[in-house]
Amino acid sequence: MSAATVPFFEAEQGRILVASSRAAFRKELLVRLRPEVVGTAEASGGADALLQLATHDFRTLLLDPLIEDLDVSELVDTLHVRYPQLRVVVVEKAKPAEQQYIDFPEQKDSACVKSEARAEEDRPLPATERVRTEPAPPPNCLPLPGMIGTSRRMQKLYRLARLVAPRDTAVLIVGPTGTGKELVARGIHDSSRRSRGPFIVVNCAAIPESLLEAELFGFTRGAFTGAFQTRLGRIHAAHGGTLLLDEVGELPLSMQAKLLRFVQEGEVQRLGSADLFRVDARLIAATNVDLMQRVREKQFREDLYYRLAVFPLDLPSLSSRDEDIVPLANHFLEVLCCKSDAPLKTFSAASQTFLRKHPWPGNVRELQHWIERAFVLAETNDQIEPEDLTMNGEPF
DSSP: OOOOOOHHHHHTOOOOOOOSSOHHHHHHHHHHSSSTTOEEEESSSSSHHHHHHHHHHOOOOEEETTTOOOOOHHHHHHHHHHOOTEEEEEEEOOTTTOOSOOOTTTTTTTOOOOEOOTTSSSOOGGGOOOOSOOOOOOOSSSSSTTTTOOOOOHHHHHHHHHHHTOOOEEEEEOTTTTHHHHHHHHHHHHSSSSTOOOOOOOTTTOOHHHHOOOOOOOOTTTTSOOOOEEEEOOHTTTTTSEEEEEEEGGGOOHHHHHHHHHHHHHHEETTTTOOOOOOOOEEEEEEEOHHHHHHHSSSSSSSHHHHHHEEEOOOOOGGGGGGHHHHHHHHHHHHHHHHHHHHOEEEEHHHOOOHHHHHHHTHHHHHHHHHHHHHHHHTOSSOOOOGEEEEEEOOO
């Protein structure tokens, strides 16, 4: 690729993908682009950019040199091999006083956009601007859409999820509360041939047993008191897409028997009707309990368990992948800054150490809540310090 400055009128001849782990960075780039002239899209990191490039047609990629999930140089090398016609542009950091990430050709005072270095005269990215120095994970181990974390345990999860995503195999996601089981399920859906179909989530623990059958299977008018009109169930609503049964271990035994017919035959019967309806929906179940133990205790049907657990996925706790803690914290903090329209804050070295030492019994959800509280306590400071992560001298 050429080392010359990229003229923006050339880049505007095709769709542009903006890839950055920093929401504020993406927002600033999109503001400075002209969406009425060219179609634009966002990618939350290098892995997400690779996924979008594989499924959509882009002519130009604007790439943040500080992406968190992949090494920039190796990502660009991969893109050069896979998409030789793609214009890859590494967007350099602007001067802090300018508060700009990119300049158009008519703004002559500062050129911030340069194509990726492939000639000797082009300056490589300084080592201080690199977030990761280890090799990038293989393509089949890249994070699922919307997920952050490149630890070995997560790479194994991504590989298995990407392996099963193109198929209609039933998946059982097992992991502690707050680890992001729904995110994994959504990532599988978004990576599958059903990605354009609906993604329907049913929290089996949140719906009263008396209403669960009507919610899942639907009902006809007059089926029970208050049934004034026919209504589709959640299962039927997932036709052509994916159905996630969250907290499936909380299903009562009576409902497990009725669910089994759909799992086995792909058929549902509404309350108050003798008709059977074929439903084409991919089934994913999630739980934070040991379903096999529930089977032994006669609280969960063994035949249903084996139908759901055709392809089990184990989602690790946050404490077992501590190298992902700071990238996740940075992501949550950036989102908060962007939503609040506040200057971007960062974590001091001491606060990063503090985060890594916490056991995180509440996993990613606990981390997210911590960061939100720290964001409030930091007030107008540009850095999060350890005292912002505590209240009255004690961790939250």
